[in-house]
Amino acid sequence: MRKRLGLTGLMLILLFSLAACHLAGDNSQLGQLDDIADKRVGVATGTVFDGFVANKYPQAQILRYSGTPDMIIALKTDKVDAVVLDYISAGVLTNDHHDLAILSDDVLPMQFGIGFNKNNPSLREEFNGFLKEARSNGVYDETYQRWFENDPENAVMPDIKNHKAGKKVLLGVSVADLPYVAVMNGKYVGFDIEIIQKFAAWKGYHLEIVSMDFGALIAALSSGKVDMIADGISITEERSKQIAFSDSYLEGKSAVICLKKNLPGYEDQSAQGAVSLGQKIAGSFHSNLIVEDRYLLIVEGLKVTAMISVLSVILGTLLGALICFMRMSKSRVASLIARVYISILRGTPVLVLLMLIFYVVFASVNIDPLIVAVIAFGMNFGAYVSEMFRTSIESVAPGQREAGIAGGFTPLQTFAYIILPQAARQVLPVYKGEFISLVKMTSIVGYIAVQDLTKASDIIRSRTFDAFFPLVLVAVLYFSISWLLALSLDYIGFRTDPKRKRRLSKAGA
Numbered sequence: 001m002r003k004r005l006g007l008t009g010l011m012l013i014l015l016f017s018l019a020a021c022h023l024a025g026d027n028s029q030l031g032q033l034d035d036i037a038d039k040r041v042g043v044a045t046g047t048v049f050d051g052f053v054a055n056k057y058p059q060a061q062i063l064r065y066s067g068t069p070d071m072i073i074a075l076k077t078d079k080v081d082a083v084v085l086d087y088i089s090a091g092v093l094t095n096d097h098h099d100l101a102i103l104s105d106d107v108l109p110m111q112f113g114i115g116f117n118k119n120n121p122s123l124r125e126e127f128n129g130f131l132k133e134a135r136s137n138g139v140y141d142e143t144y145q146r147w148f149e150n151d152p153e154n155a156v157m158p159d160i161k162n163h164k165a166g167k168k169v170l171l172g173v174s175v176a177d178l179p180y181v182a183v184m185n186g187k188y189v190g191f192d193i194e195i196i197q198k199f200a201a202w203k204g205y206h207l208e209i210v211s212m213d214f215g216a217l218i219a220a221l222s223s224g225k226v227d228m229i230a231d232g233i234s235i236t237e238e239r240s241k242q243i244a245f246s247d248s249y250l251e252g253k254s255a256v257i258c259l260k261k262n263l264p265g266y267e268d269q270s271a272q273g274a275v276s277l278g279q280k281i282a283g284s285f286h287s288n289l290i291v292e293d294r295y296l297l298i299v300e301g302l303k304v305t306a307m308i309s310v311l312s313v314i315l316g317t318l319l320g321a322l323i324c325f326m327r328m329s330k331s332r333v334a335s336l337i338a339r340v341y342i343s344i345l346r347g348t349p350v351l352v353l354l355m356l357i358f359y360v361v362f363a364s365v366n367i368d369p370l371i372v373a374v375i376a377f378g379m380n381f382g383a384y385v386s387e388m389f390r391t392s393i394e395s396v397a398p399g400q401r402e403a404g405i406a407g408g409f410t411p412l413q414t415f416a417y418i419i420l421p422q423a424a425r426q427v428l429p430v431y432k433g434e435f436i437s438l439v440k441m442t443s444i445v446g447y448i449a450v451q452d453l454t455k456a457s458d459i460i461r462s463r464t465f466d467a468f469f470p471l472v473l474v475a476v477l478y479f480s481i482s483w484l485l486a487l488s489l490d491y492i493g494f495r496t497d498p499k500r501k502r503r504l505s506k507a508g509a
Contacts, residue, residue: 030082031264033104033256036060039081041256042071046215048234049084049254052108066213068093068177069458073467075100075259082258086110086232089177090255092152097465101260108254110234113245114196115221121244123169123227128247130199139198140249147191152179157189160197166206171196172226172449174214175462180232183211183459185292192230195249210369211459212449218242220449223363284469294460301456302477304370308452309439309481311374316381316438323386328393338386345383351444353380358448369448381438385431392427393419425493432489436482443478453477 030036037057043049045064053062063080065071071083072093085093087105094100116124134140146155173181173188181190188209200207212220217229222242232252235245260266289295327338345353354376362372396419404414446455457470464470 029264030103030258030262033107036082036103036256040079042074042080042083044068044071044085044214046213046218047085048108048110048236052254053084066215067174067458067462069461069465072097072100072465073461075257076465077467078259081262082256084254084256085177086180087253087255088148088179089232090257092178094257095151096153099260100257101263103256103258103263105253105255107256110252110254111248112232112250112252113235113248114192115218115229115233115239115243115245117221117224117227118242118244119224120227124244124246126203127199127228130202131195131247131249133202134195134198140195143191143194143198147179147194152190155179155189157187157194160194161201162197163201163204163206166200166204169200169205169207169228170226171207171209172217172220172229173209173211174217174231175211175459177462181230182463183297184463186296191250192232196228196230210449211451211455213447216447216449219359223359224366225358225369225449281469284466287464288460288466288469288473292463294463297451297456297459298453298473298477301451301453304445304451305439305442305453305478306481308370308373308377308442308445308450312377312381312438312442313435315374315378316385319378319382320385320389323382324389324393327386327390342383342386345380350376350380350441351447354444354448369445369450372448373442373445373450377438377442380441381434384434388427388430388434389423392423395426396422428489428493432486435485435489439481439485440478 030039034057036053038059040061040063041053041057042063042065043053044067050062050064053060063074065074068085068089071080071085074080075083076097076099082103084107087107090102090105094102114127116127131140134143146152173192175181175183175188179190180192181188183189193209197207199205210226214231217226217231217233218239220226221229229243232250233239234252235248239245289298323338323341326334327342329335329338354373357376358369358372400418400422401414404418405411409417442452443454445452446458451459453474457474460470461467
Protein backbone atom coordinates (compact mmCIF):
# COMPACT_ATOMS: atom_id res chain seq x y z
CA MET A 1 0.00 0.00 0.00
CA ARG A 2 2.79 2.40 0.90
CA LYS A 3 4.51 1.71 -2.38
CA ARG A 4 1.29 2.38 -4.29
CA LEU A 5 0.70 5.65 -2.42
CA GLY A 6 4.29 6.67 -2.98
CA LEU A 7 4.04 5.95 -6.70
CA THR A 8 0.68 7.73 -6.93
CA GLY A 9 2.06 10.73 -5.07
CA LEU A 10 5.07 10.85 -7.38
CA MET A 11 2.82 10.77 -10.44
CA LEU A 12 0.63 13.56 -9.01
CA ILE A 13 3.70 15.71 -8.33
CA LEU A 14 4.91 15.09 -11.89
CA LEU A 15 1.52 16.00 -13.36
CA PHE A 16 1.30 19.19 -11.29
CA SER A 17 4.85 20.13 -12.35
CA LEU A 18 4.03 19.60 -16.02
CA ALA A 19 0.86 21.63 -15.65
CA ALA A 20 2.76 24.44 -13.95
CA CYS A 21 5.39 24.43 -16.69
CA HIS A 22 2.65 24.51 -19.32
CA LEU A 23 0.94 27.45 -17.67
CA ALA A 24 4.25 29.27 -17.25
CA GLY A 25 5.20 28.64 -20.85
CA ASP A 26 1.79 29.75 -22.09
CA ASN A 27 2.34 33.21 -20.64
CA SER A 28 4.02 34.40 -23.81
CA GLN A 29 1.73 37.20 -25.03
CA LEU A 30 3.80 40.21 -26.06
CA GLY A 31 2.39 43.65 -26.73
CA GLN A 32 5.25 46.05 -26.00
CA LEU A 33 8.98 46.04 -25.30
CA ASP A 34 8.71 45.80 -21.51
CA ASP A 35 6.76 42.55 -21.85
CA ILE A 36 10.07 40.73 -22.36
CA ALA A 37 11.11 41.69 -18.81
CA ASP A 38 10.39 38.20 -17.47
CA LYS A 39 10.60 36.22 -20.71
CA ARG A 40 13.22 34.06 -22.41
CA VAL A 41 15.24 36.42 -24.60
CA GLY A 42 17.71 35.22 -27.22
CA VAL A 43 20.85 37.22 -28.03
CA ALA A 44 23.95 36.51 -30.09
CA THR A 45 27.08 35.90 -28.04
CA GLY A 46 29.44 38.88 -27.98
CA THR A 47 26.88 41.45 -29.14
CA VAL A 48 25.83 44.63 -27.36
CA PHE A 49 22.33 43.23 -26.98
CA ASP A 50 23.52 40.84 -24.28
CA GLY A 51 24.54 43.62 -21.91
CA PHE A 52 21.53 45.73 -22.84
CA VAL A 53 18.99 43.05 -21.89
CA ALA A 54 20.93 42.07 -18.74
CA ASN A 55 20.98 45.67 -17.48
CA LYS A 56 17.49 46.76 -18.48
CA TYR A 57 15.64 43.52 -17.70
CA PRO A 58 17.49 41.66 -14.92
CA GLN A 59 14.56 39.25 -14.45
CA ALA A 60 14.68 38.08 -18.06
CA GLN A 61 16.21 34.71 -18.84
CA ILE A 62 18.95 35.43 -21.37
CA LEU A 63 19.80 32.62 -23.78
CA ARG A 64 23.00 33.14 -25.77
CA TYR A 65 23.51 31.76 -29.26
CA SER A 66 26.45 31.71 -31.65
CA GLY A 67 24.60 33.62 -34.35
CA THR A 68 21.32 34.84 -35.81
CA PRO A 69 20.36 31.54 -37.49
CA ASP A 70 20.45 29.69 -34.17
CA MET A 71 18.39 32.43 -32.52
CA ILE A 72 15.71 32.38 -35.21
CA ILE A 73 15.48 28.59 -35.14
CA ALA A 74 15.12 28.75 -31.35
CA LEU A 75 12.37 31.36 -31.72
CA LYS A 76 10.48 29.31 -34.30
CA THR A 77 10.64 26.22 -32.09
CA ASP A 78 9.49 28.09 -28.94
CA LYS A 79 12.84 27.79 -27.19
CA VAL A 80 12.82 31.56 -26.65
CA ASP A 81 10.01 34.14 -26.54
CA ALA A 82 11.86 36.97 -28.31
CA VAL A 83 15.24 37.79 -29.82
CA VAL A 84 17.13 41.08 -30.04
CA LEU A 85 19.08 41.98 -33.17
CA ASP A 86 19.79 44.75 -35.63
CA TYR A 87 16.69 46.52 -36.96
CA ILE A 88 17.60 46.20 -40.65
CA SER A 89 18.31 42.48 -40.27
CA ALA A 90 15.04 42.13 -38.37
CA GLY A 91 13.20 43.71 -41.30
CA VAL A 92 14.80 41.29 -43.77
CA LEU A 93 13.89 38.33 -41.56
CA THR A 94 10.25 39.34 -41.06
CA ASN A 95 9.85 39.89 -44.81
CA ASP A 96 11.17 36.40 -45.55
CA HIS A 97 9.49 34.63 -42.61
CA HIS A 98 5.85 35.58 -42.33
CA ASP A 99 5.44 33.88 -38.95
CA LEU A 100 7.78 36.49 -37.40
CA ALA A 101 6.97 40.07 -36.43
CA ILE A 102 8.81 43.07 -35.00
CA LEU A 103 7.69 43.71 -31.43
CA SER A 104 9.63 46.95 -31.00
CA ASP A 105 11.97 48.90 -33.27
CA ASP A 106 13.04 51.50 -30.72
CA VAL A 107 15.40 49.52 -28.52
CA LEU A 108 19.01 50.63 -28.74
CA PRO A 109 20.68 53.15 -31.09
CA MET A 110 24.02 52.04 -32.54
CA GLN A 111 27.00 53.31 -34.50
CA PHE A 112 28.65 50.74 -36.78
CA GLY A 113 32.35 50.62 -37.59
CA ILE A 114 35.01 48.42 -39.16
CA GLY A 115 37.46 47.00 -36.60
CA PHE A 116 41.25 47.29 -36.96
CA ASN A 117 44.19 46.10 -34.92
CA LYS A 118 45.61 48.91 -32.79
CA ASN A 119 49.10 48.00 -33.99
CA ASN A 120 48.14 48.83 -37.57
CA PRO A 121 46.85 52.43 -37.46
CA SER A 122 47.85 53.11 -41.08
CA LEU A 123 45.29 50.62 -42.43
CA ARG A 124 42.57 52.28 -40.38
CA GLU A 125 43.56 55.73 -41.64
CA GLU A 126 43.52 54.47 -45.23
CA PHE A 127 40.01 53.09 -44.79
CA ASN A 128 38.80 56.34 -43.23
CA GLY A 129 40.22 58.20 -46.21
CA PHE A 130 38.45 55.86 -48.60
CA LEU A 131 35.19 56.20 -46.66
CA LYS A 132 35.37 59.99 -46.84
CA GLU A 133 35.98 59.90 -50.58
CA ALA A 134 33.25 57.28 -51.15
CA ARG A 135 30.71 59.52 -49.40
CA SER A 136 31.65 62.45 -51.60
CA ASN A 137 31.76 60.74 -55.00
CA GLY A 138 28.54 58.72 -54.67
CA VAL A 139 30.11 55.26 -54.23
CA TYR A 140 28.77 54.98 -50.67
CA ASP A 141 25.24 56.07 -51.65
CA GLU A 142 25.16 53.55 -54.51
CA THR A 143 26.23 50.73 -52.18
CA TYR A 144 23.80 51.81 -49.47
CA GLN A 145 20.88 51.86 -51.89
CA ARG A 146 21.71 48.37 -53.15
CA TRP A 147 21.66 46.76 -49.71
CA PHE A 148 19.38 48.92 -47.57
CA GLU A 149 16.82 50.59 -49.79
CA ASN A 150 16.31 47.67 -52.17
CA ASP A 151 15.70 44.01 -51.37
CA PRO A 152 19.07 42.62 -50.19
CA GLU A 153 17.98 39.06 -51.01
CA ASN A 154 17.90 39.99 -54.71
CA ALA A 155 20.88 42.35 -54.70
CA VAL A 156 23.64 41.59 -57.19
CA MET A 157 27.22 42.23 -56.12
CA PRO A 158 29.18 44.28 -58.64
CA ASP A 159 32.33 42.77 -60.13
CA ILE A 160 35.12 44.35 -58.06
CA LYS A 161 38.75 43.72 -58.98
CA ASN A 162 40.85 41.92 -56.37
CA HIS A 163 44.55 42.65 -56.89
CA LYS A 164 46.16 39.21 -56.56
CA ALA A 165 49.67 40.68 -56.64
CA GLY A 166 48.95 43.35 -54.04
CA LYS A 167 49.57 43.33 -50.32
CA LYS A 168 47.36 40.75 -48.63
CA VAL A 169 44.73 42.02 -46.22
CA LEU A 170 42.78 39.46 -44.20
CA LEU A 171 39.16 40.28 -43.34
CA GLY A 172 37.37 38.37 -40.59
CA VAL A 173 33.58 38.15 -40.81
CA SER A 174 30.76 36.28 -39.17
CA VAL A 175 28.29 35.07 -41.75
CA ALA A 176 25.40 36.30 -39.66
CA ASP A 177 22.74 37.87 -41.83
CA LEU A 178 21.91 40.31 -44.57
CA PRO A 179 22.32 43.10 -45.39
CA TYR A 180 25.81 43.12 -43.81
CA VAL A 181 27.47 39.78 -44.60
CA ALA A 182 26.13 36.58 -46.12
CA VAL A 183 27.13 33.84 -48.56
CA MET A 184 25.28 33.52 -51.87
CA ASN A 185 26.29 31.14 -54.64
CA GLY A 186 29.48 30.37 -52.77
CA LYS A 187 30.54 34.05 -52.60
CA TYR A 188 30.55 36.57 -49.77
CA VAL A 189 28.03 39.36 -50.31
CA GLY A 190 26.55 42.24 -48.36
CA PHE A 191 27.04 45.91 -47.61
CA ASP A 192 30.15 45.40 -45.46
CA ILE A 193 31.71 43.06 -48.02
CA GLU A 194 31.14 45.43 -50.92
CA ILE A 195 32.46 48.47 -49.07
CA ILE A 196 35.64 46.66 -48.00
CA GLN A 197 36.16 45.10 -51.45
CA LYS A 198 35.93 48.57 -52.97
CA PHE A 199 38.40 49.84 -50.40
CA ALA A 200 40.84 47.01 -51.23
CA ALA A 201 40.50 47.74 -54.96
CA TRP A 202 41.04 51.46 -54.29
CA LYS A 203 44.34 50.73 -52.49
CA GLY A 204 45.43 47.82 -54.70
CA TYR A 205 45.24 45.27 -51.87
CA HIS A 206 44.64 41.56 -52.21
CA LEU A 207 41.63 40.88 -49.97
CA GLU A 208 41.06 37.48 -48.38
CA ILE A 209 37.95 36.73 -46.30
CA VAL A 210 37.65 34.18 -43.49
CA SER A 211 34.49 33.26 -41.65
CA MET A 212 34.30 32.68 -37.89
CA ASP A 213 31.86 32.99 -35.00
CA PHE A 214 30.91 36.55 -34.10
CA GLY A 215 32.26 36.11 -30.57
CA ALA A 216 35.70 35.21 -31.95
CA LEU A 217 36.10 38.25 -34.23
CA ILE A 218 37.61 40.64 -31.69
CA ALA A 219 39.94 37.97 -30.27
CA ALA A 220 41.15 37.13 -33.78
CA LEU A 221 41.77 40.80 -34.55
CA SER A 222 43.52 41.50 -31.24
CA SER A 223 45.86 38.54 -31.70
CA GLY A 224 46.74 39.57 -35.25
CA LYS A 225 45.06 36.63 -37.01
CA VAL A 226 43.11 39.05 -39.22
CA ASP A 227 43.71 42.67 -40.25
CA MET A 228 40.08 43.83 -40.25
CA ILE A 229 36.74 42.62 -38.92
CA ALA A 230 33.24 43.48 -40.10
CA ASP A 231 29.63 42.33 -39.90
CA GLY A 232 27.45 45.08 -38.53
CA ILE A 233 29.73 45.59 -35.50
CA SER A 234 28.59 48.39 -33.22
CA ILE A 235 31.14 50.73 -31.69
CA THR A 236 31.28 50.49 -27.90
CA GLU A 237 33.63 51.82 -25.24
CA GLU A 238 34.51 48.31 -24.06
CA ARG A 239 35.36 47.08 -27.55
CA SER A 240 37.39 50.20 -28.25
CA LYS A 241 39.76 49.23 -25.44
CA GLN A 242 40.86 46.17 -27.41
CA ILE A 243 40.58 47.24 -31.04
CA ALA A 244 40.51 50.44 -33.10
CA PHE A 245 37.33 51.33 -34.96
CA SER A 246 37.04 53.22 -38.20
CA ASP A 247 34.88 56.29 -38.47
CA SER A 248 31.25 55.26 -38.22
CA TYR A 249 30.13 54.07 -41.64
CA LEU A 250 26.52 53.49 -40.66
CA GLU A 251 23.96 54.46 -38.04
CA GLY A 252 21.30 52.06 -36.92
CA LYS A 253 19.14 50.75 -34.16
CA SER A 254 18.10 47.40 -32.81
CA ALA A 255 14.77 45.64 -32.66
CA VAL A 256 13.01 42.83 -30.82
CA ILE A 257 11.22 40.22 -32.91
CA CYS A 258 8.86 37.48 -31.79
CA LEU A 259 6.45 34.98 -33.24
CA LYS A 260 3.50 36.70 -34.82
CA LYS A 261 1.12 34.33 -33.05
CA ASN A 262 2.21 35.76 -29.68
CA LEU A 263 1.05 39.27 -30.54
CA PRO A 264 -2.35 40.45 -29.22
CA GLY A 265 -5.27 39.93 -31.56
CA TYR A 266 -3.40 37.59 -33.88
CA GLU A 267 -5.58 35.32 -35.98
CA ASP A 268 -4.13 32.58 -38.13
CA GLN A 269 -5.58 33.20 -41.57
CA SER A 270 -3.29 30.88 -43.46
CA ALA A 271 -5.14 28.32 -45.53
CA GLN A 272 -2.28 26.11 -46.60
CA GLY A 273 -3.05 22.49 -47.31
CA ALA A 274 -1.31 19.65 -45.59
CA VAL A 275 2.22 19.00 -46.81
CA SER A 276 3.43 15.42 -46.90
CA LEU A 277 6.71 14.30 -45.38
CA GLY A 278 8.09 13.57 -48.83
CA GLN A 279 7.28 17.09 -50.01
CA LYS A 280 8.95 18.56 -46.92
CA ILE A 281 12.12 16.53 -47.48
CA ALA A 282 12.18 17.42 -51.18
CA GLY A 283 11.71 21.11 -50.36
CA SER A 284 14.47 21.03 -47.74
CA PHE A 285 16.79 19.21 -50.14
CA HIS A 286 16.22 21.84 -52.82
CA SER A 287 16.56 24.90 -50.55
CA ASN A 288 19.57 23.60 -48.59
CA LEU A 289 21.61 22.04 -51.38
CA ILE A 290 20.43 23.06 -54.84
CA VAL A 291 19.61 26.76 -54.42
CA GLU A 292 22.76 28.91 -54.83
CA ASP A 293 24.77 25.67 -55.34
CA ARG A 294 24.96 25.20 -51.58
CA TYR A 295 26.00 21.59 -51.99
CA LEU A 296 29.44 22.90 -52.95
CA LEU A 297 29.86 24.16 -49.37
CA ILE A 298 29.20 20.64 -48.09
CA VAL A 299 31.66 19.14 -50.59
CA GLU A 300 34.41 21.58 -49.62
CA GLY A 301 33.68 21.11 -45.93
CA LEU A 302 33.86 17.34 -46.34
CA LYS A 303 37.29 17.65 -47.98
CA VAL A 304 38.57 19.82 -45.13
CA THR A 305 37.21 17.45 -42.46
CA ALA A 306 38.79 14.44 -44.16
CA MET A 307 42.12 16.23 -44.57
CA ILE A 308 42.28 17.33 -40.93
CA SER A 309 41.30 13.86 -39.72
CA VAL A 310 43.89 11.95 -41.77
CA LEU A 311 46.76 14.35 -41.14
CA SER A 312 45.97 14.56 -37.41
CA VAL A 313 45.95 10.76 -37.11
CA ILE A 314 49.30 10.47 -38.90
CA LEU A 315 50.87 13.18 -36.73
CA GLY A 316 49.26 11.83 -33.55
CA THR A 317 50.40 8.27 -34.23
CA LEU A 318 54.00 9.31 -34.80
CA LEU A 319 53.93 11.61 -31.79
CA GLY A 320 52.27 8.90 -29.69
CA ALA A 321 55.01 6.42 -30.61
CA LEU A 322 57.66 8.95 -29.56
CA ILE A 323 55.92 9.73 -26.26
CA CYS A 324 55.49 6.00 -25.63
CA PHE A 325 59.23 5.46 -26.20
CA MET A 326 60.04 8.28 -23.76
CA ARG A 327 57.49 6.99 -21.24
CA MET A 328 59.08 3.51 -21.25
CA SER A 329 62.63 4.86 -21.39
CA LYS A 330 65.07 4.15 -18.56
CA SER A 331 65.86 7.87 -18.51
CA ARG A 332 63.96 9.48 -15.66
CA VAL A 333 63.96 12.87 -17.37
CA ALA A 334 62.47 11.51 -20.60
CA SER A 335 59.91 9.47 -18.67
CA LEU A 336 58.93 12.49 -16.56
CA ILE A 337 58.50 14.69 -19.65
CA ALA A 338 56.28 12.05 -21.23
CA ARG A 339 54.19 11.71 -18.06
CA VAL A 340 53.68 15.48 -17.82
CA TYR A 341 52.78 15.71 -21.50
CA ILE A 342 50.21 12.93 -21.22
CA SER A 343 48.67 14.40 -18.06
CA ILE A 344 48.36 17.91 -19.49
CA LEU A 345 47.02 16.90 -22.89
CA ARG A 346 44.53 14.38 -21.54
CA GLY A 347 43.33 16.86 -18.92
CA THR A 348 42.83 19.79 -21.31
CA PRO A 349 39.64 20.04 -23.42
CA VAL A 350 40.43 19.88 -27.13
CA LEU A 351 38.60 23.16 -27.81
CA VAL A 352 40.68 24.97 -25.19
CA LEU A 353 43.86 23.44 -26.62
CA LEU A 354 42.84 24.51 -30.13
CA MET A 355 42.19 28.10 -29.03
CA LEU A 356 45.42 28.29 -26.99
CA ILE A 357 47.56 27.14 -29.89
CA PHE A 358 45.86 29.46 -32.37
CA TYR A 359 45.49 32.62 -30.28
CA VAL A 360 48.42 32.28 -27.83
CA VAL A 361 51.18 29.98 -29.09
CA PHE A 362 50.96 31.23 -32.69
CA ALA A 363 49.67 34.69 -31.78
CA SER A 364 52.40 36.53 -33.68
CA VAL A 365 52.77 33.96 -36.47
CA ASN A 366 50.86 34.11 -39.74
CA ILE A 367 49.89 30.44 -39.93
CA ASP A 368 47.11 28.63 -41.76
CA PRO A 369 44.34 27.72 -39.27
CA LEU A 370 44.11 24.28 -40.90
CA ILE A 371 47.71 23.57 -39.86
CA VAL A 372 46.88 24.71 -36.32
CA ALA A 373 43.94 22.29 -36.28
CA VAL A 374 46.16 19.40 -37.36
CA ILE A 375 48.73 20.25 -34.68
CA ALA A 376 46.11 20.54 -31.91
CA PHE A 377 44.26 17.34 -32.78
CA GLY A 378 47.53 15.50 -33.43
CA MET A 379 48.88 16.46 -30.01
CA ASN A 380 45.69 15.37 -28.30
CA PHE A 381 45.53 12.11 -30.25
CA GLY A 382 49.21 11.42 -29.50
CA ALA A 383 48.65 11.66 -25.74
CA TYR A 384 45.98 8.95 -25.81
CA VAL A 385 47.72 6.76 -28.39
CA SER A 386 50.96 6.73 -26.41
CA GLU A 387 49.22 5.10 -23.46
CA MET A 388 47.51 2.61 -25.77
CA PHE A 389 50.89 1.65 -27.23
CA ARG A 390 52.49 1.34 -23.81
CA THR A 391 49.83 -0.88 -22.27
CA SER A 392 49.69 -3.13 -25.35
CA ILE A 393 53.47 -3.56 -25.37
CA GLU A 394 53.58 -4.28 -21.65
CA SER A 395 50.79 -6.86 -22.05
CA VAL A 396 53.06 -9.09 -24.16
CA ALA A 397 54.50 -11.82 -21.93
CA PRO A 398 58.15 -11.23 -20.91
CA GLY A 399 58.95 -14.75 -22.05
CA GLN A 400 58.37 -13.65 -25.66
CA ARG A 401 61.19 -11.16 -25.41
CA GLU A 402 63.49 -13.65 -23.71
CA ALA A 403 62.73 -16.26 -26.36
CA GLY A 404 63.62 -13.84 -29.11
CA ILE A 405 66.94 -12.93 -27.52
CA ALA A 406 67.70 -16.62 -26.93
CA GLY A 407 66.90 -17.31 -30.58
CA GLY A 408 69.65 -14.92 -31.69
CA PHE A 409 67.58 -11.81 -32.37
CA THR A 410 68.87 -8.40 -31.35
CA PRO A 411 66.65 -6.39 -28.96
CA LEU A 412 65.47 -4.28 -31.91
CA GLN A 413 64.68 -7.34 -34.02
CA THR A 414 62.88 -8.93 -31.08
CA PHE A 415 60.70 -5.84 -30.72
CA ALA A 416 60.03 -5.51 -34.48
CA TYR A 417 59.28 -9.15 -35.27
CA ILE A 418 57.88 -10.55 -32.01
CA ILE A 419 56.64 -7.84 -29.64
CA LEU A 420 55.25 -5.27 -32.09
CA PRO A 421 52.96 -7.60 -34.13
CA GLN A 422 51.34 -8.93 -30.94
CA ALA A 423 50.98 -5.46 -29.44
CA ALA A 424 49.51 -4.08 -32.70
CA ARG A 425 46.74 -6.68 -32.74
CA GLN A 426 45.79 -5.79 -29.18
CA VAL A 427 45.87 -2.03 -29.64
CA LEU A 428 43.93 -1.95 -32.94
CA PRO A 429 40.35 -2.08 -31.49
CA VAL A 430 41.08 0.73 -29.00
CA TYR A 431 42.98 2.71 -31.63
CA LYS A 432 39.98 2.44 -33.96
CA GLY A 433 37.66 3.92 -31.33
CA GLU A 434 40.00 6.84 -30.65
CA PHE A 435 40.39 7.45 -34.39
CA ILE A 436 36.61 7.72 -34.82
CA SER A 437 36.39 10.04 -31.80
CA LEU A 438 39.00 12.29 -33.40
CA VAL A 439 36.97 12.55 -36.61
CA LYS A 440 33.93 13.70 -34.63
CA MET A 441 36.00 16.16 -32.57
CA THR A 442 37.08 17.99 -35.72
CA SER A 443 33.62 19.59 -35.78
CA ILE A 444 34.94 22.36 -33.49
CA VAL A 445 37.52 23.76 -35.95
CA GLY A 446 35.08 26.48 -36.98
CA TYR A 447 36.16 28.35 -33.85
CA ILE A 448 39.47 29.20 -35.57
CA ALA A 449 37.98 30.08 -38.98
CA VAL A 450 38.34 26.68 -40.65
CA GLN A 451 35.41 25.97 -42.94
CA ASP A 452 34.83 22.29 -42.24
CA LEU A 453 31.69 20.19 -42.60
CA THR A 454 30.00 21.66 -39.52
CA LYS A 455 30.86 25.23 -40.49
CA ALA A 456 29.46 24.60 -43.96
CA SER A 457 26.14 23.56 -42.41
CA ASP A 458 26.21 26.72 -40.27
CA ILE A 459 26.61 28.87 -43.39
CA ILE A 460 23.71 27.07 -45.07
CA ARG A 461 21.53 27.51 -41.98
CA SER A 462 22.35 31.22 -41.99
CA ARG A 463 20.54 31.42 -45.33
CA THR A 464 17.73 28.87 -44.95
CA PHE A 465 17.10 28.92 -41.16
CA ASP A 466 16.38 25.22 -41.50
CA ALA A 467 17.65 23.33 -38.48
CA PHE A 468 16.60 19.83 -39.51
CA PHE A 469 18.06 19.12 -42.93
CA PRO A 470 21.60 20.61 -42.66
CA LEU A 471 22.22 19.10 -39.22
CA VAL A 472 20.88 15.67 -40.14
CA LEU A 473 22.89 15.73 -43.38
CA VAL A 474 26.08 16.55 -41.48
CA ALA A 475 25.33 13.85 -38.90
CA VAL A 476 24.88 11.29 -41.70
CA LEU A 477 28.16 12.36 -43.33
CA TYR A 478 30.10 12.12 -40.05
CA PHE A 479 28.58 8.68 -39.47
CA SER A 480 29.56 7.62 -43.00
CA ILE A 481 33.15 8.78 -42.51
CA SER A 482 33.39 6.98 -39.16
CA TRP A 483 31.85 3.83 -40.59
CA LEU A 484 34.26 3.72 -43.54
CA LEU A 485 37.23 4.28 -41.25
CA ALA A 486 36.05 1.51 -38.94
CA LEU A 487 35.71 -0.86 -41.91
CA SER A 488 39.22 0.06 -43.11
CA LEU A 489 40.79 -0.63 -39.71
CA ASP A 490 38.80 -3.86 -39.36
CA TYR A 491 40.17 -4.93 -42.72
CA ILE A 492 43.72 -4.19 -41.59
CA GLY A 493 43.14 -6.24 -38.46
CA PHE A 494 41.68 -9.06 -40.56
CA ARG A 495 44.66 -9.08 -42.93
CA THR A 496 47.18 -9.15 -40.09
CA ASP A 497 45.42 -11.91 -38.10
CA PRO A 498 47.96 -14.77 -37.68
CA LYS A 499 45.21 -17.35 -37.31
CA ARG A 500 43.86 -16.37 -40.72
CA LYS A 501 47.33 -16.67 -42.24
CA ARG A 502 47.74 -20.16 -40.77
CA ARG A 503 44.36 -21.21 -42.14
CA LEU A 504 45.30 -19.91 -45.59
CA SER A 505 48.67 -21.68 -45.53
CA LYS A 506 47.00 -24.98 -44.54
CA ALA A 507 44.41 -24.56 -47.28
CA GLY A 508 47.15 -23.89 -49.79
CA ALA A 509 49.06 -26.98 -48.65
